[in-house]
Amino acid sequence: VVDIGKLYAQADVFTYDPGFTSTAACESAITYIDGDKGELLYRGYPIEQLAAKSHFLEACYLLLFGELPTKAEMVDFEHRVTNHTMVHEQMHNFFRGFRRDSHPMATMVGVVGAMSAFYHDSLDINDPWQREVAAIRMIAKLPTIAAMAYKYSVGQPFVYPKNSLNYAGNFLHMCFAVPAEDYVVNPILSKAMDRIMMLHADHEQNASTSTVRLAGSSGANPFACIAAGIACLWGPAHGGANQACLEMLREIGTVDRIPEYIARAKDKDDPFRLMGFGHRVYKNFDPRATVMKESADEVLELMGIHNNPTLQVAKELERIALEDDYFISKKLYPNVDFYSGIILDAMGFPTSMFTPIFALSRTVGWISQWREMIADPTQKIGRPRQLYIGKAHRDYVPVANR
Numbered sequence: 034v035v036d037i038g039k040l041y042a043q044a045d046v047f048t049y050d051p052g053f054t055s056t057a058a059c060e061s062a063i064t065y066i067d068g069d070k071g072e073l074l075y076r077g078y079p080i081e082q083l084a085a086k087s088h089f090l091e092a093c094y095l096l097l098f099g100e101l102p103t104k105a106e107m108v109d110f111e112h113r114v115t116n117h118t119m120v121h122e123q124m125h126n127f128f129r130g131f132r133r134d135s136h137p138m139a140t141m142v143g144v145v146g147a148m149s150a151f152y153h154d155s156l157d158i159n160d161p162w163q164r165e166v167a168a169i170r171m172i173a174k175l176p177t178i179a180a181m182a183y184k185y186s187v188g189q190p191f192v193y194p195k196n197s198l199n200y201a202g203n204f205l206h207m208c209f210a211v212p213a214e215d216y217v218v219n220p221i222l223s224k225a226m227d228r229i230m231m232l233h234a235d236h237e238q239n240a241s242t243s244t245v246r247l248a249g250s251s252g253a254n255p256f257a258c259i260a261a262g263i264a265c266l267w268g269p270a271h272g273g274a275n276q277a278c279l280e281m282l283r284e285i286g287t288v289d290r291i292p293e294y295i296a297r298a299k300d301k302d303d304p305f306r307l308m309g310f311g312h313r314v315y316k317n318f319d320p321r322a323t324v325m326k327e328s329a330d331e332v333l334e335l336m337g338i339h340n341n342p343t344l345q346v347a348k349e350l351e352r353i354a355l356e357d358d359y360f361i362s363k364k365l366y367p368n369v370d371f372y373s374g375i376i377l378d379a380m381g382f383p384t385s386m387f388t389p390i391f392a393l394s395r396t397v398g399w400i401s402q403w404r405e406m407i408a409d410p411t412q413k414i415g416r417p418r419q420l421y422i423g424k425a426h427r428d429y430v431p432v433a434n435r
């Protein structure tokens with residue numbers, strides 16, 4: 034590996050690489066992707082094994098600390114996380130300042146950014162202990178904040194965390210429990226939610242993670258950095274794709290309209306893209322999509338959803354696209370977002386909650402990457418160069434002469 038940056042800086046030249054398609058901006062030991070093989074490893078462990086045998090909170094420990102925990106370490110970690118699931122009562126007041134019809138992502142960007150105003154005792158990025166406390170706080174509080182954003186958007190009272198439940202089950206409880214009614218978390222739904230969280234936990238230097246690192250490279254506090262990541266994730270080309278995908282499937286509506294949308298996706302003059310298809314790195318298949326598809330089948334079976342028109346459109350669209358020369362030649366396969374929206378819809382989440390659920394799941398990845406960067410003594414402030422295409426030097430003309 035050559036540090037091209039150093040060499041080029043000495044020679045006073047730079048590379049032009051829009052979208053950073055072939056430029057590594059950091060070293061990282063957290064997540065490995067082989068796009069050609071369709072392989073995803075967290076700290077060396079294949080995602081398929083973790084999805085089948087582990088659970089989200091264990092994966093959080095692994096991503097944060099580099100190794101799988103022992104039994105005692107897991108108990109301690111779980112205890113530390115559950116200790117922080119509540120948010121300060123003043124944050125409830127802060128929530129109430131938002132319009133009630135705000136998109137939950139808008140609320141989350143604001144509330145997570147504002148955590149730096151509420152938790153002063155974990156802002157010192159030079160103190161490793163404070164960095165760890167900030168990480169635990171965010172992993173613990175993001176589900177609470179996402180659930181509060183949801184409850185607020187539907188005009189229901191906030192539901193406090195129930196720490197006797199597991200991480201995913203607690204999130205479902207905070208979203209779906211209502212006062213004076215019993216809510217029992219279904220174990221199949223809880224497992225499916227845990228899997229969604231696991232599959233989204235980290236994905237190396239994607240747009241939002243790079244945003245977190247770039248923000249963090251200036252020494253900004255961790256809450257501000259994660260808020261920046263959430264803002265970036267919101268876009269439809271990234272985390273917003275799960276919402277956009279389900280909306281697209283609904284717009285297509287019936288199987289007979291699929292050819293029209295396939296034709297639009299191929300038309301160079303039409304900006305339309307098939308949402309949930311394609312990936313910058315995976316050019317064979319997205320291993321997360323395979324696991325997610327299994328979960329979709331389990332959840333739909335449980336909910337007794339067999340002839341749902343959206344699901345029929347999704348299955349047929351996938352079949353047609355996978356046999357189509359355009360999609361084959363451009364290596365466009367369904368990505369994780371193609372199936373996650375179908376599961377979340379079946380669970381009862383509105384589309385506006387899809388990206389917040391992605392955000393709370395990715396928080397552990399963002400904060401692990403941020404910690405790795407801060408602990409690296411060679412890290413520098415991120416400062417891309419540009420290829421200037423504006424006017425050359427020219428002299429100012431007074432307004433009377435223009």
Ligand code: ACO
Pocket residue numbers: 052269270271272274298299305306307308309310311312313314363365368369370
């Ligand atoms: N539908 C139709 N054509 C597509 C699609 C699509 N979904 N994705 C890419 N293409 C085409 C492009 O038009 C382009 O064609 P060209 O070579 O003739 O110009 C070619 O495939 C390459 O596309 P790029 O945009 O250059 O690929 P890039 O790696 O930059 O984009 C991205 C990847 C953003 C994911 C893209 O495939 C896309 O927009 N997909 C739809 C949105 C989506 O599902 N995003 C979720 C990504 S996964 C995640 O964030 C968890």
